[in-house]
Amino acid sequence: MDKTTKRSWAEPFKIKMVEPIRMTSRAERERFIVEAGYNTFLLRSEDVYIDLLTDSGTSAMSDYQWAGMMLGDEAYAGSRNFYHLEDAVRKYYGYKYIVPTHQGRGAEHILSQIAIKKGDYVPGNMYFTTTRLHQELAGGIFEDVIIDEAHDPTSAHPFKGDIDLGKLEALIERVGAEHIPYVSLAATVNMAGGQPISMANIRAVRELTNRYGIRVILDAARAIENAYFIQQREAG
Numbered sequence: 001m002d003k004t005t006k007r008s009w010a011e012p013f014k015i016k017m018v019e020p021i022r023m024t025s026r027a028e029r030e031r032f033i034v035e036a037g038y039n040t041f042l043l044r045s046e047d048v049y050i051d052l053l054t055d056s057g058t059s060a061m062s063d064y065q066w067a068g069m070m071l072g073d074e075a076y077a078g079s080r081n082f083y084h085l086e087d088a089v090r091k092y093y094g095y096k097y098i099v100p101t102h103q104g105r106g107a108e109h110i111l112s113q114i115a116i117k118k119g120d121y122v123p124g125n126m127y128f129t130t131t132r133l134h135q136e137l138a139g140g141i142f143e144d145v146i147i148d149e150a151h152d153p154t155s156a157h158p159f160k161g162d163i164d165l166g167k168l169e170a171l172i173e174r175v176g177a178e179h180i181p182y183v184s185l186a187a188t189v190n191m192a193g194g195q196p197i198s199m200a201n202i203r204a205v206r207e208l209t210n211r212y213g214i215r216v217i218l219d220a221a222r223a224i225e226n227a228y229f230i231q232q233r234e235a236g
């Protein structure tokens with residue numbers, strides 16, 4: 001390892017701001033979860049010590065990100081920050097069109113309303129709560145096509161986010177490609193505990209869906225973390 005790649009054991013940043021959180025007792029937690037009917041969405045966030053429901057907008061921002069907000073062009077239309085974002089997305093992702101949304105759930109609503117017709121099937125590698133809700137509000141029927149290992153917490157499979165191609169093809173054969181607007185592919189899979197999907201599986205899903213003319217929509221919530229797992233665990 002040369003000098004430029006060598007990293008300290010400590011994190012290479014200072015934390016300038018903290019938000020106090022309150023530790024609860026076991027008895028309190030048992031009461032809260034019973035009162036919430038075991039539905040984590042009905043818990044009050046102040047009663048949750050470590051909140052893993054989403055990582056969207058819940059973590060620290062860098063000094064550059066905060067400074068960027070101060071430089072924000074708040075124009076109602078034509079904001080220069082939009083063009084900056086558009087350029088960056090085109091450069092790094094290669095997409096021609098980009099529609100910014102405030103959070104993932106906003107994008108799910110728009111996508112579902114545009115793409116799903118009543119009675120359509122939406123296969124996915126498990127589901128995220130709001131993703132599935134928006135698919136169902138648009139009249140879609142969710143189908144879990146993740147590999148069985150994802151449902152086994154003791155399995156040490158390196159890519160528990162992989163799609164079971166047999167399950168996906170069986171669904172296509174059963175309901176017909178015309179009733180599947182897209183495959184909802186999450187990287188990584190929140191409900192499986194952040195498990196990644198392999199590059200080989202993504203390619204195989206693309207190849208299978210191409211044969212039937214079905215789109216693949218990537219939920220890129222943790223695409224960077226997924227890429228890290230691919231780099232660490234997958235040959236090639």
Ligand SMILES: Cc1ncc(COP(=O)(O)O)c(C=O)c1O
Binds near residue numbers: 188221
């Ligand atoms: C896989 C996945 N999709 C969608 C969402 C929704 O994103 P947001 O919380 O930004 O609305 C999340 C949130 O954690 C997620 O993990």
